[in-house]
């Protein structure tokens with residue numbers, strides 16, 4: 183049967199990137215998406231903003247919602263200090279399988295805990311399963327209509343502390359209007375919009391950074 187786009191992306195990484203070199207894996211995926219097939223990775227423009235926020239926060243506890251093929255997982259994990267791991271949630275087993283191989287190709291498997299399942303089920307399990315008290319940094323990049331219910335779940339589960347940083351992709355395109363209204367109106371968050379473009383296109387998009395105020 184015909185291969186899937188994630189499988190073709192993995193092949194491109196194995197062909198064009200250098201094993202153990204995260205930067206080359208990132209470049210190989212960006213090249214594939216620019217010259218072969220568009221795919222919904224955060225991309226290099228928004229990816230640079232993600233890099234700068236991760237570097238600024240220098241988090242000890244990290245969560246990513248929506249691994250997809252692991253592009254942003256690799257971007258984040260390569261910047262974490264030694265001993266720090268990121269937890270990434272992916273409910274599509276085929277995507278998780280590709281992501282696992284891309285993360286391993288980058289040599290970052292020891293810095294990543296990839297959990298197969300739905301955020302709605304897994305967020306309430308974070309404390310007991312992974313010994314998490316609160317998250318320092320959360321990257322939201324899963325189904326756009328799930329950003330709002332999941333941020334409320336973080337609050338209910340006591341997974342945010344004063345200063346926790348949430349960074350959300352695609353707040354313009356495809357758009358997350360309810361989430362954006364919530365974090366911008368709520369007195370419990372200090373929000374900032376980082377304008378950019380939809381990955382590999384000239385379409386307007388951006389990232390919303392929201393700091394929990396406690």
Ligand SMILES: CCCNc1ncnc2c1ncn2[C@@H]1O[C@H](/C=C/CNC(=O)c2cc(-c3ccc(F)cc3)cc(O)c2O)[C@@H](O)[C@H]1O
Nearest residue numbers: 222248250271272273274277299300301323324325328356
């Ligand atoms: C009910 C399940 C909610 N919880 C969840 N828990 C764990 N993993 C979840 C997930 N939701 C989705 N996922 C996974 O995340 C990934 C989904 C990401 C959704 N992203 C987008 O739709 C998206 C879409 C675009 C896009 C933009 C313009 C366009 F014309 C077409 C697409 C751009 C992006 O940057 C995007 O991130 C998949 O791998 C999916 O299996």
Ligand SMILES: [Mg+2]
Nearest residue numbers: 224323351352
């Ligand atoms: Mg996205």
